[in-house]
Amino acid sequence: MMKSNFAGGSDHRLAPIMPLLRRTFLGIGIVSAFLNVLLLAGSLYMMLVYDFVIPGRSIPTLIGLLLMVIAAYVFQGLLDALRGQLLIHLASSVDLQLEAKAHDVVVTLARLYPAQDPGQPIRDIDQVRGFLGGPGPVALVDLPWVLFFVGVLFLLHPWLGATVLLGAGVLIALTLLSERATQATMAELVRLNRNRQQAIDTSRRHAEAIHAMGMQGQLQGIWREANGAYRDAQVTMSGKASALVTASRMFRLFLQSGVLTVGALLVLSGEASGGVIFASSILSSRALAPIEATIANWRGFVAARQSWRRLGDIMAFDGERQPVQMLPPPSQSLSAEALTLAPPGSDKPLVWSISFLAYAGEAVAILGPSGSGKSTLLRGLAGSLPPLSGAVRLDGAMMSQWPRQVLGRGIGYLPQSVELLPGTIAQNIARFDPSSTPERIIAAAEQAGVGDMIQALPDGYNTEVGIDGRRLSGGQRQRIALARALYGDPFLILLDEPNANLDSVGEAALIQAIRSVKARGAIVVLVAHRPSVLVAVDNVLTLRDGRALSYGPQPDSILQGTQAK
Incomplete structure (x- = not known):
């Protein structure tokens, strides 16, 4: 029956989409490379102002640096907008590629496997599309650039790089903890939501009989039980995610103060200039921002990943293979x-x-x-x-x-x-x-x-x-x-x-x-x-x-x- 049709690689039916994903993410990666390099502009501007402009009291130099940093910020905005549009287009294209097959699968599941939730493929496509069009992919694409900014901090001073690298390790550990804490709960949440939808759909389909025979109380009890189980699981899920996001934000604030402290100690010992304090603060924020954004969007990432796997299984379900028409219409x-x-x-x-x-x-x-x-x-x-x-x-x-x-x-x-x-x-x-x-x-x-x-x-x-x-x-x-x-x-x-x-x-x-x-x-x-x-x-x-x-x-x-x- 259904299990045998679902066997095999889950990416079988998603294979036609993979070239589109590779091309789009290649373009996003190139745009992100230029964007992250331009993010150095603020730090360089801060260092040059404190280390050269203020001691030299050179207004023309200040104006020149200001014009350059404004140009860098304009290009940053344009590249960021371009990256967002690429992701929105990708999300729409994935939906377009899957919509016809998803509809056929929904009809087939409803006909052959009524115990299954036929609407799940549509919700999975919505989940994947929503994730691709949101901030989650941006955070994941920017993750490798954490090492780039940490490397720049090492160039400023090894202690600055080591401090931020240690902080990045702690935040990554929080991300892995978030993965362990949310993966099973997310799968359970999908199951409970399916039960919840079935309960309300049953009441809707049989509304006349329920009203005529005074069964509202009984059906309401079934609905409240299903909805309560879903609500409790969602509260648990949201609590875990919120606690991890709060912990990461608190640690990032602590780490930012720690970087300023290390920078101040280096200045006091004569191992760095005053501009390094401010530049290191900005660079540490840039280095840790993708990790924190990944943690903040981890719940959406887990949900989208599970939806993608289910879509791979669903799309591998052929149902009925459509032959090429060779025979005339039946007539005998x-x-x-x-x-x-x-x-x-x-x-x-x-x-x-x-x-x-x-x-x-x-x-x-x-x-x-x-x-x-x-x-x-x-x-x-x-x-x-x-x-x-x-x-x-x-x-x-x-x-x-x-x-x-x-x-x-x-x-x-x-x-x-x-x-x-x-x-x-x-x-x-x-x-x-x-x-x-x-x-x-x-x-x-x-x-x-x-x-x-x-x-x-x-x-x-x-x-x-x-x-x-x-x-x-x-x-x-x-x-x-x-x-x-x-x-x-x-x-x-x-x-x-x-x-x-x-x-x-x-x-x-x-x-x-x-x-x-x-x-x-x-x-x-x-x-x-x-x-x-x-x-x-x-x-x-x-x-x-x-x-x-x-x-x-x-x-x-x-x-x-x-x-x-």
Whole structure:
């Protein structure tokens, strides 16, 4: 299952991004080199003013030095802005490279592994993008320049360099301590946040039932427990990070005073000039600033690193490999060959070794008691559930031989739980196809017998259906979803209890729709508890406990009972 697909190197799917990262960070490194060298300007200016300008009382020299340091500061600002823009562009480019694959993975995870959090890849991309566009990478890029500034301090005097080098070692030790203290907590924080999101999403999805049955208190308790666990972990995490940041800042202040003290002692002993005191103070601040900034951004770095690793694993998950289209659209037959299916995230079959064959222009009804595997079988025929064994074939070819987007245009699917997508009725019927035409949309609606109902609405086909289609009644959603299934004249039409929410008028329209699509050579497979729709069916597949009991023309007793009703 999922673990096997996730095995292997986590950078497999991130490999296309690596050249972009290398080029960008190479450019950032070059910009940072010039920027850090220019940072010496302030220290040199201070030394020259105290050691030459003031003793010589030379105003022209002071003005010349001032103009040079202003120019250096202007270039610093420009280079710093350029570095920031490079990082922002990099963050946006990474998002652009990953967005399409991330969306496909989210859909696949939601379909095949409902226990997983399908939204995590999107949050991971947000985390990586936010880190790349923030101050964290700047601190990491500037870290090697700590040695450069320490080296300059050694040139001023070995004791100054040794003092700052010792301080840098202490700050690095604090950084490593921060790593040990936050890594496990950060992973736990991600897990608790996932539980928290699932709790609130459950309450949102089932709001009507919760309100009707007075379950607010119980669901609120579940939410508060999940949110409380997340809050406590976040407080712990923030406390550790805050303590380490505070400790590093306090030590840096102490170290800065220590550098001034060492510089003063060197001046008193005649081993350094007065300007060295101020220059060493500025240089020590420059040397330690990247370390302190790294500590301050360490939590974001750890979170981004974990997100990057998860993205590497997620992107290595291929789901379904899309073949190059070689075959024409299916038009002749549908067959199931010893098809065995399990629910998402499980390897325990609900449907065992089902086999049947249907030809163009036929309709097949799947009958059986509740829990016999009817809806699971229909999902397998739609390709939504990969088989544990066996195969589904169209025109003798396995469904995997068509690209999913191409095959999807030849399949109309009405699931048991009808949920329309946010948008207009026309967009939902057209499956959000940007190339759809009003004529094709209206044709599908008329074929489903829902055209008059849509036109009776105030905004007609432009009516907004709302989230999950909640602005419409259950019967209206069902009939519009039927029109969506019929849009584009698909060859295979799969209907799961299509008459569950329909009145007599809706059922009559459904029966007529089944007959019309059969007449144009399509195959219809439907699940039905109410037998009235069976008058349009040619063959019946009967299931019990996930196994096929019989397949063939429907018995006269079923047909007579249907007609009697």
